[in-house]
Amino acid sequence: MSNAPADLRYTKSHEWLRSLADGTVEIGITDHAQHTLGDLVFVEVPQAGRKVQAGEACAVVESVKAAADVYAPLAGEITAGNERLATQPETVNAQPYGAGWLMRLRPAPGALEAAQLLSPADYEKVLAAEES
Amino acid sequence: MGRQTPLYKLHQELGARMVDFAGWEMPVQYGSQIGEHHAVRRAAGVFDVSHMGIVDLAGVRVRAFLQQLLANDVAKLKAPGQALYSCMLNEQGGVLDDLIVYRLDDSWYRVVVNAGTRAKDLAWMRTQATAFDVELSERADLAMLAIQGPQARAKAAELLAPPDAQAALALASFLGRQLGSWFVARTGYTGEDGFEIMLPAAEAVSTWRRLNSLGVASCGLGARDTLRLEAGLNLYGSDMDESTHPFESGLGWTVAMEPRERSFIGRAALEAIVKRGSPRKLVGLVLEDRGVLRGHQRVIVPAGGEGEITSGTFSPTLERSIAFARVPSATSERVQVDIRGKLLGARVVKPPFVRAGKPLVSLATEAKDLP
Numbered sequence A: 001m002s003n004a005p006a007d008l009r010y011t012k013s014h015e016w017l018r019s020l021a022d023g024t025v026e027i028g029i030t031d032h033a034q035h036t037l038g039d040l041v042f043v044e045v046p047q048a049g050r051k052v053q054a055g056e057a058c059a060v061v062e063s064v065k066a067a068a069d070v071y072a073p074l075a076g077e078i079t080a081g082n083e084r085l086a087t088q089p090e091t092v093n094a095q096p097y098g099a100g101w102l103m104r105l106r107p108a109p110g111a112l113e114a115a116q117l118l119s120p121a122d123y124e125k126v127l128a129a130e131e132s
Numbered sequence B: 001m002g003r004q005t006p007l008y009k010l011h012q013e014l015g016a017r018m019v020d021f022a023g024w025e026m027p028v029q030y031g032s033q034i035g036e037h038h039a040v041r042r043a044a045g046v047f048d049v050s051h052m053g054i055v056d057l058a059g060v061r062v063r064a065f066l067q068q069l070l071a072n073d074v075a076k077l078k079a080p081g082q083a084l085y086s087c088m089l090n091e092q093g094g095v096l097d098d099l100i101v102y103r104l105d106d107s108w109y110r111v112v113v114n115a116g117t118r119a120k121d122l123a124w125m126r127t128q129a130t131a132f133d134v135e136l137s138e139r140a141d142l143a144m145l146a147i148q149g150p151q152a153r154a155k156a157a158e159l160l161a162p163p164d165a166q167a168a169l170a171l172a173s174f175l176g177r178q179l180g181s182w183f184v185a186r187t188g189y190t191g192e193d194g195f196e197i198m199l200p201a202a203e204a205v206s207t208w209r210r211l212n213s214l215g216v217a218s219c220g221l222g223a224r225d226t227l228r229l230e231a232g233l234n235l236y237g238s239d240m241d242e243s244t245h246p247f248e249s250g251l252g253w254t255v256a257m258e259p260r261e262r263s264f265i266g267r268a269a270l271e272a273i274v275k276r277g278s279p280r281k282l283v284g285l286v287l288e289d290r291g292v293l294r295g296h297q298r299v300i301v302p303a304g305g306e307g308e309i310t311s312g313t314f315s316p317t318l319e320r321s322i323a324f325a326r327v328p329s330a331t332s333e334r335v336q337v338d339i340r341g342k343l344l345g346a347r348v349v350k351p352p353f354v355r356a357g358k359p360l361v362s363l364a365t366e367a368k369d370l371p
Helices: A031-037 A122-132 B008-013 B032-042 B062-069 B115-132 B154-159 B162-169 B202-215 B222-230 B265-276
Strands: A015-020 A025-029 A040-044 A057-063 A069-073 A076-081 A102-109 B017-020 B023-028 B044-046 B053-059 B083-089 B095-105 B107-111 B135-138 B142-146 B176-181 B180-185 B193-202 B280-287 B298-300 B306-315 B320-328 B334-339 B343-350
Touching: A015 B280, A102 B107, A102 B280, A122 B095, B008 B202, B023 B032, B023 B222, B032 B044, B044 B095, B044 B222, B053 B062, B062 B107, B062 B343, B095 B115, B107 B115, B142 B154, B142 B202, B142 B265, B154 B162, B154 B193, B162 B176, B193 B202, B222 B306, B222 B320, B280 B306, B280 B334, B320 B334
Parallel strands: none
Antiparallel strands: A015 A025, A025 A102, A040 A057, A057 A069, A076 A102, B017 B023, B044 B142, B053 B107, B053 B135, B083 B095, B095 B107, B142 B193, B176 B180, B180 B193, B280 B320, B280 B343, B298 B306, B298 B334, B306 B320, B334 B343
């Protein structure tokens, strides 16, 4: 039932990463994560310029029933937060891997290599383990 | 593995996300929680509330027993089928549970209690009942469905034979009636019109399916919570419990201090509270900024003092966040709420927030509205 596109990498805490042509990475939450949370009603994204550490809580996604932190998968500097989500948080439910991205980040030197990221197949295994 | 209602398999079949609720495996949502919420405000939805405890009380002195047991006065129930909302208190005035009591006949009453408190309630009631020679029986043979929304009564009536349908549609608010194997009551927990139906467990699945086929949406506990909060209805364990009394829980209206000669459990404690005044009260909050109010967030009162959110959510009808908060009694107009270290402004209002599909609080957007 999950949907994990092949061109992305993932974290155990249900974020995804896309490498962009300009060397930055785009980060969002997975289809599984948005489905588990349910209808999102509030999203708070970081400001451009903020420096974050790997594992640091840097965004918040809230559904009707729960709030969840989103963690930076690697260290770096935020280059953009998705401003559209301020008024249209439901975009994350509708297009978790597209228009519902949360933030873009320029990795600190070596951070991308040091990050513990999962392939789509390994992320599917994490999901399967959670289900059981 | 939690306890299961007679509808458990059907919920799974319908694709519900199941969660543990007070030891029961219950559906939190079938699809979109907001969609289910709107279905109830605009048309009709059905909820499985079979996890709640249905307890029949029988005996010639049952009325005297309930007058002693409950903070509201069952003497208000004049006719068979009438229902009353009441708190059941301990001697300190703390709320053991909130419940609905129906008068079925002179020597037979029925109470519906919360799932999370049913074992505790039953033990308490049995202890108190011995002096009155009242017999308690839990009706595990019954399932309970809540059908709620502007179209709910008409849809539910389609399931009944014509004479019973007419009788059901003729029920006034807070009145119930046995119609064949069903007990049909015009009650609910959503702020909309509708019925709560207690029926033999074996009929629950087919009834649910027929309701679905009439366009009544399956609705889970998630929508039930946003609907009840909009409707200004308390949730036991969040908005009140044994450590809080009715006057600081927005439930003073349910306590019958008159007639003064009626003794009931908790009365002496409540009289002392009335005399000195309650230092705290329960109010409604509407968040003026973006964000979501949640239980246990800190409330800062400009006049001095602090309070706490008891339950909060995003209101799908108002499209902003609402909450109940227990605050110092002098609180008025505006407060601030600490959400993850940020202080956001909220307006103090008198619940309910929404009734019969209509917003009851002003949504006048102020300077701090969305950009």
